[in-house]
Amino acid sequence: MKTYISMLRGINVSGQKKIKMADLRAMFEAAGYSNVRSYVQSGNVIFDADSEDSAAVTAAIEAAIMETFGFDVSVFLRDAGDFRRILDGNPYLSRAGVDPKRLYVTFLRSTPAAELVENTEVPAGSSDEFTVEGDLVYLHCPSGYGTTKLSNTFFERKLAMPATTRNWNTINALNKMASDT
Structure with missing residues (x-):
């Protein structure tokens, strides 16, 4: 299990690409991630994933956002280290x-x-x-x-x-x- 920090670009800014953090956390959980927490309203999510492949995790999150919320968002993923x-x-x-x-x-x-x-x-x-x-x-x-x-x-x-x-x-x-x- 690996802990990741994801940062979404450009959500909840000037009324654009609005996502409630509770909905975002639920999306991460539905995508199979665990121990999901968010920080402030700008799309910072900390979570655990089974995958060590950060590119695959990033792509999966971006696809889930498109499917769930209907818009494209760039996701920047880093691990705890x-x-x-x-x-x-x-x-x-x-x-x-x-x-x-x-x-x-x-x-x-x-x-x-x-x-x-x-x-x-x-x-x-x-x-x-x-x-x-x-x-x-x-x-x-x-x-x-x-x-x-x-x-x-x-x-x-x-x-x-x-x-x-x-x-x-x-x-x-x-x-x-x-x-x-």
């Missing part, structure tokens, strides 16, 4: 004066091509910064995510793939929930 590495790997966390409330992680569908990463720069005049580590982008947005140009859409466009972003508090909460199984 991945989340511990995410927490340990944040390059901004140990810096003096960095407020953890201004840290974010963007999850990418896969590791982007090196030339795309090299051609992605912080817009001029911004104090925001980012670091791409494999299929993750660590963000430090001193003025907050609401004002940054380094949005989810920015990285999807620049790195040519779907992405979803979570704040540092959510990353910590999901890690704790996955560890408490």
